[in-house]
Amino acid sequence: MQLSLPLSCESSLEVVHRRLAGHYGVPEERLRLPPVAQLVLSFIGTRSKGEQSMAVFEKLFAAYGSWEAVAAANPADLFGLLEPLSFAEDKAYRLPLALQQIARLRGRLDLAFLADWPVEAAMGWLTRLPGVGPKVAAAVLNFSTLDRRALVIDSHHLRVLRRLGLVRRTTTLEGAYPRLERLTPEDWDSAALERHHTLMKGHGQQLCRLIRPDCPACPLRDICAYASGIGGRRDEAVIALLDHAGEGDAGAVAIMRPDDLHPDR
Numbered sequence: 645m646q647l648s649l650p651l652s653c654e655s656s657l658e659v660v661h662r663r664l665a666g667h668y669g670v671p672e673e674r675l676r677l678p679p680v681a682q683l684v685l686s687f688i689g690t691r692s693k694g695e696q697s698m699a700v701f702e703k704l705f706a707a708y709g710s711w712e713a714v715a716a717a718n719p720a721d722l723f724g725l726l727e728p729l730s731f732a733e734d735k736a737y738r739l740p741l742a743l744q745q746i747a748r749l750r751g752r753l754d755l756a757f758l759a760d761w762p763v764e765a766a767m768g769w770l771t772r773l774p775g776v777g778p779k780v781a782a783a784v785l786n787f788s789t790l791d792r793r794a795l796v797i798d799s800h801h802l803r804v805l806r807r808l809g810l811v812r813r814t815t816t817l818e819g820a821y822p823r824l825e826r827l828t829p830e831d832w833d834s835a836a837l838e839r840h841h842t843l844m845k846g847h848g849q850q851l852c853r854l855i856r857p858d859c860p861a862c863p864l865r866d867i868c869a870y871a872s873g874i875g876g877r878r879d880e881a882v883i884a885l886l887d888h889a890g891e892g893d894a895g896a897v898a899i900m901r902p903d904d905l906h907p908d909r
């Protein structure tokens with residue numbers, strides 16, 4: 645029997661979001677930094693723990709007094725401050741380059757102009773800066789006072805997406821952005837996107853851990869490809885079931901294997 649998959653993918657993230665918010669609580673809104681400060685914090689915080697990154701960020705600003713001074717800093721001196729963080733040498737080399745490039749292209753070290761740009765264009769502009777990838781770019785747009793509609797995806801978030809089957813097991817961080825853009829409900833504003841990232845990241849840290857995810861305790865286990873045994877064989881089947889769950893969402897949703905939907909395989 646060939647089943648069609650008529651349901652919109654849009655509700656997939658809503659189901660996941662609602663269940664995670666029910667399990668962990670609705671995240672509080674973060675304190676918004678000016679965009680250049682957010683760029684520095686996200687840049688140095690890549691692959692590092694949040695508290696540690698914030699401590700280094702505060703030390704950095706206390707030591708230099710302005711982001712213009714950080715832009716002019718000697719990488720060897722910066723390295724001394726960034727050393728507790730991962731990839732410190734690379735960050736110490738590239739951070740001044742990224743800040744210098746903003747100042748050179750815009751005439752001053754300021755990203756406020758991005759407030760009026762389409763998000764896609766702003767992402768493109770930011771990711772052309774040295775060392776700035778889509779995660780840092782999205783964080784600048786979404787977390788800062790720019791308050792733009794961009795979804796931040798980090799490695800925890802990506803792991804949860806892969807296990808749920810919402811992206812392929814081989815999807816990279818860069819590849820996840822266009823896919824998630826299509827799945828994100830149009831009525832989610834900037835604050836909703838920020839909350840979604842916080843929930844997904846927190847879930848990846850608490851239950852959907854890299855090693856030994858705690859599936860029995862997970863509110864998503866009945867709609868999860870990994871927990872169902874499908875594992876990495878993500879398929880439209882899982883997305884269809886997520887969407888089906890979106891219509892009611894209260895009861896358990898039996899997971900079907902892709903072969904149930906595509907018996908000719």
Ligand code: SF4
Nearest residue numbers: 852859862865868871
């Ligand atoms: S059921 Fe397991 S693998 Fe799936 S999202 Fe939950 S913790 Fe992660």
